[in-house]
Ligand SMILES: Cc1cc2nc3c(=O)[nH]c(=O)nc-3n(C[C@H](O)[C@H](O)[C@H](O)COP(=O)(O)OP(=O)(O)OC[C@H]3O[C@@H](n4cnc5c(N)ncnc54)[C@H](O)[C@@H]3O)c2cc1C
């Protein structure tokens with residue numbers, strides 16, 4: 115067999131030890147997994163989305179299992195960016211994690227303030243703007259599906275931070291490419307796609323919605339073909355922009371498919387719940403695949419499926 | 421600066437294990453009910469009554485989630501523990517297929533546990549249907565520690581006689597068992613909470629209540645106990661995508677010390693909560 119393959123992933127100014135990350139909101143703040151997963155072996159840990167002040171989140175039930183997937187309407191429950199910086203960030207650093215902080219807001223100013231606080235903190239490698247959370251009545255989604263709003267937020271946050279900036283976009287507005295182009299033009303260095311898809315689920319026995327907030331975001335294996343479609347489309351319109359694929363990845367093969375379609379990196383979401391050690395298994399599976407097929411690096415397979 | 425309640429409890433302190441547990445026995449206990457005995461020494465050694473495991477019998481996309489199961493008994497010497505389940509739908513149908521010698525991917529032990537109230541003389545365990553297993557585990561660990569004059573009373577309820585779980589076990593422990601069924605097919609005709617009401621009528625001051633069952637039953641149990649001033653711990657049911665504190669899908673509304681409300685996680689701060697902490701909607 116040849117040499118061990120080069121697993122590094124370069125996303126503009128952000129270089130990761132490998133292209134496998136865990137997705138926002140699906141890995142807690144990251145530290146909760148410390149006893150099960152060596153965080154320093156992951157490409158990066160994306161935190162749950164952080165807001166300026168603590169958010170209580172939506173009333174339960176907040177989750178429902180669906181065929182090969184799940185709906186969630188957590189409502190961005192988090193302790194706020196200050197608590198994250200004081201309590202959690204030091205522990206993530208201690209665990210050797212590469213930390214990407216997910217930034218959420220209900221207003222443009224909130225995004226800017228959260229981003230500014232995080233860029234002053236020590237140990238944040240990049241910011242991911244959650245422009246796409248479909249659970250928020252006022253925040254997230256509107257920003258991500260309208261190219262003009264996307265551009266405004268990205269440009270404003272760009273002014274407030276020197277950190278590498280990733281724009282995470284929603285599939286709920288139809289084609290993602292226009293918002294992706296707007297984000298890049300406004301200063302985003304990478305695009306992450308997709309966030310969850312809007313959906314509802316009904317309990318036939320109780321004759322009511324299964325989520326208290328009725329509408330939730332769909333994730334899990336069921337969304338993989340949609341995520342791959344969007345990745346492939348955005349790859350065509352932005353051939354040189356680093357793309358992070360997310361949606362339904364639950365095996366090394368799934369992750370490889372995204373890379374073949376042009377992803378520089380891949381995030382694992384819902385699968386973390388089902389198999390807490392899955393992200394590291396996927397890192398190993400990707401390494402084995404490259405070795406077995408004689409590819410020298412992850413870069414060597416990226417975009418092979420056009 | 422004061423952090424919200426949740427901030428102080430993120431850092432899951434307990435020891436838990438993720439491992440393929442070997443099926444050493446799989447006993448049918450009633451028409452649709454099974455006891456699954458798993459070999460997993462570290463889990464068996466640390467399991468406390470009220471705690472649960474997340475099981476994944478097969479690598480399927482549907483059903484997608486693991487499911488939580490309360491620990492029924494644990495034998496640290498033999499390195500085994502068991503869970504008791506009733507076949508309801510796709511997941512439990514798959515679980516029932518697991519043969520001896522196969523493995524079930526298991527995460528545990530997880531969550532909070534029942535804490536004996538040492539000032540009580542009557543320990544009243546209220547079991548609704550499939551809520552019996554953690555209470556049986558609790559009773560079996562509590563029984564040998566009882567002082568003279570202390571006793572365990574089991575109040576078991578279900579819709580019908582055939583949905584009552586674990587009566588023989590409870591009796592074998594030497595505990596007194598009283599039964600209620602909605603349709604009167606066994607014991608008192610009515611709700612198990614009626615039995616509780618009756619038992620606490622005489623003297624609530626020497627009683628402590630521990631309950632597991634449908635949330636609607638638990639709400640009534642909590643209400644009765646708060647009214648009578650009996651300390652009460654309830655084990656809640658909640659959908660649990662991860663069981664390990666990361667998804668926040670299992671939110672339970674609690675009162676905070678400063679008079680507000682916040683959500684705690686049924687899988688980490690729960691499933692066993694002190695009744696006075698909970699805010700029922
Ligand atoms: C902390 C905790 C501990 C638990 N411990 C145990 C345990 O020890 N033993 C145990 O058996 N379970 C336990 N459960 C429940 C368990 O996790 C599963 O939810 C249960 O086994 C059902 O699994 P299933 O996949 O077969 O059913 P699912 O696919 O989840 O079935 C769907 C659910 O819908 C309901 N449903 C299905 N058909 C109908 C209908 N016609 N009318 C109304 N409702 C319907 C069923 O009640 C069922 O729960 C526990 C849950 C929690 C949160």
Ligand SMILES: Cc1cc2nc3c(=O)[nH]c(=O)nc-3n(C[C@H](O)[C@H](O)[C@H](O)COP(=O)(O)O)c2cc1C
Nearest residue numbers: 137138139163186244308309333334361362383384
């Ligand atoms: C319970 C849950 C919470 C989530 N929270 C966030 C979040 O806070 N911010 C965010 O950008 N995405 C969030 N997501 C979306 C995921 O990061 C991911 O984009 C999506 O789930 C698709 O990937 P998957 O199919 O691998 O889960 C959440 C997803 C789930 C299931």
Ligand code: FES
Nearest residue numbers: 663667668670687
């Ligand atoms: S089940 Fe995921 S946090 Fe409790």
